[in-house]
Amino acid sequence: MNPILIAAVIVAGIGAVCGIMLVVASKFFAVAEDEKFTNIRECLPGANCGACGYAGCDGYAKALAEKEGIKANLCIPGGDTAAQKISELLGVEFEDVIEQVAVIHCYGDCEHTSNKMDYVGIESCQAARLMYGGQGKCVFGCMGLGDCVKVCPQNAICIEKGIAHIDTRKCIGCGLCAKTCPRGLIEIVADVEKVLVTCNNTEKGAAVRSKCTNGCIGCKKCEKGCEVGAIKVENNLARIDYSKCTDCGECAKNCPVGCILVSDLSGIHRYAK
Amino acid sequence: MEMLRSFAIILMTSVLVNNYVLSKFLGICPFLGVSKKLNQAAGMGAAVIFVMLMSTAATWPIQYYLLDPNGLGYMRTIVFILVIAALVQLVEIILKKYLPALHASLGIYLPLITTNCAVLGVTINNINDGYNFLEAMVNSLGVGLGFLLAMVLFAGVRSRLEEANPPKSFRGLPITLVSASIVALSFFGFAGLVDGLFA
Structure with missing residues (x-):
C-alpha cells in the first residue's frame, strides 16, 4: 500500500480515536456548572x-x-x-446603581488654541507628550491623538477639531479613558451633573490667555457668585465639588472666558429609563 | 541489581545532569511564567511529573506497536502531540468529575502543559535514546522531578529578586533571565557526577 496513505490513515485513525474518546468522556464525566x-x-x-x-x-x-x-x-x-x-x-435587597459618565476638562479645540509645532511622530498622546509636551501650545490640554479613543470599549469618544469629545449617550462610565489619558483630563462623574469646567490649565491668567481663549484664568468670579460654595479656584484653576453643586449654572454666567459649560451631560443611563 | 543500578543512573542523570529546563532549555515558558510563587511552582511541577509519566505510558507503546511496525517512525512528532493533547484533556475531564480537589490544585496548569515542549521532548527522547518501557518511565519521572527541582529552586531565587533593587533597565524579565542563566550555569557542575557516583 502507498506509504503516504498508510501514514494518513494511521494518523487520522489515532485522531478519530482520541476525538471519540474525548466526546464520550465529556458526556459521561460531565460536571454540572454552577x-x-x-x-x-x-x-x-x-x-x-x-x-x-x-x-x-x-x-x-x-x-x-x-x-x-x-x-x-x-x-x-x-x-x-x-x-x-x-x-x-x-435574594438580596436591590440597591440603586450610581451610573457614571466620563467628562473631559478641556475645550481647547482649533478655534480656541493653536499649535506651537507640527508633530509627526507616533499617533499617541503618551508618545507626543514626551516631545516638549505635545504639539499644542497648552501643555495641560487635550492633545487630540486619541489614546482614549483606542481604549473606549463603546466607541463613545471621537476626535473633532483636534480634541476628544465624549458621547455621553454611548459612554458606560467604565473609566478606562480616565486611566489612559496622560494629562489626566478625563473625570468620571455621576450621571446627573450638568456643570463642567472645561479647562485644566494651572498657569497664571495672562499665560493661559496667550495660549487658549477658552482657558480658565483663575479670576475667581465663579467662586464669588456661587451661593453654595461648590466651585473653588485652586492653582489658578476652577474646579467644581459635585457633592455641593446644585446645577444652577450661575458660575457659567459669571465666567468671563466662558470655560464653564452648562448642558445636559446626562447620558445613556438616564435615557434608558 | 544491574537493572536497579541502570535505573538509578537514568534518574540521577535526568534530574541533575540533563535537567530539561536548565541544561536542555525545554519548558522555559512555565519556568518563567509560574515560578513567581513557591506553591504555584510546586503545583506546576507536580502537574508536569504527572503528565510526563502518563504521556510516556501512552506514547511508548504507540511508537513500538503502531508506528514502527508500519515504518512510520518519522510521524512521531505529530502523533505524539495529538496523543498527549487528547490525553491531558481526558485526564482533566476525569479529574474534574472524581477528584475535584486535585483538579482545583492542578486545574489551571493541566491545559498549559498540553502543548509544553518539555513533555513532548521527554517522550521523543525516550524513543531516541532507545529506552525500554520501564527505563522510559524512570526517565520521565526523573525529568519531571528535575523540572520540579528547577521550578522550586528558581521560585526561591525570584522571591529574593523581588526584594532586590537592580538598575532600572534590568528590572522585570531581564534580571530574571540573567539569574536563570546563572542557575543553569550552576547545574553544569553536576556533569560528570553520575559516572563517579555509580562507578
Whole structure:
C-alpha cells in the first residue's frame, strides 16, 4: 500500500480515536456548572470593562455566585436593570446603581488654541507628550491623538477639531479613558451633573490667555457668585465639588472666558429609563 | 541489581545532569511564567511529573506497536502531540468529575502543559535514546522531578529578586533571565557526577 496513505490513515485513525474518546468522556464525566454563576453572568452586559473592580464580567459573576456579601450594584454599564436582576437571583435587597459618565476638562479645540509645532511622530498622546509636551501650545490640554479613543470599549469618544469629545449617550462610565489619558483630563462623574469646567490649565491668567481663549484664568468670579460654595479656584484653576453643586449654572454666567459649560451631560443611563 | 543500578543512573542523570529546563532549555515558558510563587511552582511541577509519566505510558507503546511496525517512525512528532493533547484533556475531564480537589490544585496548569515542549521532548527522547518501557518511565519521572527541582529552586531565587533593587533597565524579565542563566550555569557542575557516583 502507498506509504503516504498508510501514514494518513494511521494518523487520522489515532485522531478519530482520541476525538471519540474525548466526546464520550465529556458526556459521561460531565460536571454540572454552577447554575447561579451562569444565571448571573447572563445579567451582566459582557463589556469586560472592569469598572466593578473584578477581572471582567466572568470574574464579577463568579465572585457574586461564590461569596456572600458582595454588592450587586457594582456593574455600572449594566445599570439598574442588571443590579435588579442580580439582586433577585441572589435574594438580596436591590440597591440603586450610581451610573457614571466620563467628562473631559478641556475645550481647547482649533478655534480656541493653536499649535506651537507640527508633530509627526507616533499617533499617541503618551508618545507626543514626551516631545516638549505635545504639539499644542497648552501643555495641560487635550492633545487630540486619541489614546482614549483606542481604549473606549463603546466607541463613545471621537476626535473633532483636534480634541476628544465624549458621547455621553454611548459612554458606560467604565473609566478606562480616565486611566489612559496622560494629562489626566478625563473625570468620571455621576450621571446627573450638568456643570463642567472645561479647562485644566494651572498657569497664571495672562499665560493661559496667550495660549487658549477658552482657558480658565483663575479670576475667581465663579467662586464669588456661587451661593453654595461648590466651585473653588485652586492653582489658578476652577474646579467644581459635585457633592455641593446644585446645577444652577450661575458660575457659567459669571465666567468671563466662558470655560464653564452648562448642558445636559446626562447620558445613556438616564435615557434608558 | 544491574537493572536497579541502570535505573538509578537514568534518574540521577535526568534530574541533575540533563535537567530539561536548565541544561536542555525545554519548558522555559512555565519556568518563567509560574515560578513567581513557591506553591504555584510546586503545583506546576507536580502537574508536569504527572503528565510526563502518563504521556510516556501512552506514547511508548504507540511508537513500538503502531508506528514502527508500519515504518512510520518519522510521524512521531505529530502523533505524539495529538496523543498527549487528547490525553491531558481526558485526564482533566476525569479529574474534574472524581477528584475535584486535585483538579482545583492542578486545574489551571493541566491545559498549559498540553502543548509544553518539555513533555513532548521527554517522550521523543525516550524513543531516541532507545529506552525500554520501564527505563522510559524512570526517565520521565526523573525529568519531571528535575523540572520540579528547577521550578522550586528558581521560585526561591525570584522571591529574593523581588526584594532586590537592580538598575532600572534590568528590572522585570531581564534580571530574571540573567539569574536563570546563572542557575543553569550552576547545574553544569553536576556533569560528570553520575559516572563517579555509580562507578
